[in-house]
Amino acid sequence: MKHLLAIVALLTILVAGCRAEVRVLLEVDESGAGTLTTEVAINDQLEDLINQFFGADSSGIIAELDLGLEGTSETRLEGDMTVYSTEVSFSDETEVQDASAGNFTEFSLVLNDEGTSFEATLDLAGELDLTQFPVDPATIDPEALSTAFIVDLPGEPTEHNADEVLADGRLSWDIPFDGKLYVFADTEYPSGGFPWWLVLLLAISGGFALAVWLAAVRRDKRTGDERRAAPEPPPVTPPDRAQESQKPESPFFDLD
Numbered sequence: 570m571k572h573l574l575a576i577v578a579l580l581t582i583l584v585a586g587c588r589a590e591v592r593v594l595l596e597v598d599e600s601g602a603g604t605l606t607t608e609v610a611i612n613d614q615l616e617d618l619i620n621q622f623f624g625a626d627s628s629g630i631i632a633e634l635d636l637g638l639e640g641t642s643e644t645r646l647e648g649d650m651t652v653y654s655t656e657v658s659f660s661d662e663t664e665v666q667d668a669s670a671g672n673f674t675e676f677s678l679v680l681n682d683e684g685t686s687f688e689a690t691l692d693l694a695g696e697l698d699l700t701q702f703p704v705d706p707a708t709i710d711p712e713a714l715s716t717a718f719i720v721d722l723p724g725e726p727t728e729h730n731a732d733e734v735l736a737d738g739r740l741s742w743d744i745p746f747d748g749k750l751y752v753f754a755d756t757e758y759p760s761g762g763f764p765w766w767l768v769l770l771l772a773i774s775g776g777f778a779l780a781v782w783l784a785a786v787r788r789d790k791r792t793g794d795e796r797r798a799a800p801e802p803p804p805v806t807p808p809d810r811a812q813e814s815q816k817p818e819s820p821f822f823d824l825d
Contacts, residue, residue, distance in 0.1 A: 587615035590650070591716040591744065593672060593691065599723040599758070601661040601680050605640075605668050610652040640668070674749065684724040684757040691718055691742075691750040716744035724756030 590610040597603040611619070640657035659665040662678040669676040675690040693716070720731075721739045730753055731740035742752050 586612075587618060587713060588612040588650070589615055589714050591693070591714075593718045593744070594721075595665075595719070596721040597662075597665075597678065597680075597685065597723060599680070601678075602659060603665065603721075604656050604658050605665055606654055606656040607672070608652055608654040610647065610650040612649050613651075616651060639671075680723075682758075684727070684755065685722045686755050687720065687722060688753045689751075691744060691752065693744060693746070716746070718742045718744050718750060718752065720752070720754060722754060722756045724758045727755050727757050729754035 588611070590608070592606075592608040592610070594606040594608065595603070596606075640655050642653070642655045645652050645654070657665075657668040659668055662680060665678060666676050669689070672691060672693070673689050674692050675688070677686075677688045679686045719735070719739050719741045721737075726734065726738070726740060729740055730742075730751075732743050733741045735741055740754055742750055744750050
């Protein structure tokens with residue numbers, strides 16, 4: 570399998586227009602479960618060349634480039650590239666250490682309440698002596714042959730030696746063909762901290778209640794002023810009952 574990988578690299582370098590990508594992907598969630606996947610992608614021209622070189626269907630040849638994994642294999646198309654992948658699922662960090670034995674000489678993944686600590690040494694070539702192939706790593710065009718180890722860990726990266734942090738937050742390392750790749754990465758989970766959103770919500774609610782109260786006070790004050798400004802009617806004096814019962818004097822009759 571390692572020899573096949575070197576031959577693919579050699580064909581990619583020597584023949585113009587050929588393009589290949591080798592990817593090792595590690596995805597871990599907060600529970601420690603995840604997947605370890607290896608992918609080999611080749612374009613149509615390299616696929617035709619492999620068919621001629623081996624005298625067989627390239628799908629069977631490239632499928633053997635599982636990079637040491639024994640898992641679920643699939644083939645898919647990405648533009649003009651055919652991708653051959655093998656995926657191993659694991660439920661905790663101890664299982665992924667067993668699955669990584671074919672790719673890594675050292676592998677350590679530790680999860681705790683604060684975050685994740687990851688350290689590993691990746692060796693694709695293994696015991697393969699690349700000097701028997703006319704492959705000079707310095708002559709490899711990354712546009713023609715790219716190799717990457719991409720890791721997605723829970724939490725925010727704090728320390729790492731990755732070559733690149735991808736737009737989605739994953740860490741990416743370039744894999745050398747002529748040596749081992751040592752990687753490490755530490756992440757931290759976002760702390761809960763003080764719930765400032767609750768303070769803001771309470772402040773908005775309090776401000777709204779204060780505005781309603783001030784509006785009610787202004788309305789009551791305005792109503793009271795209007796009531797005080799209206800003139801009061803004059804008091805009504807009831808008539809004297811003694812005067813009402815007194816009979817008027819008549820010049821023509823002496824009532825006595």
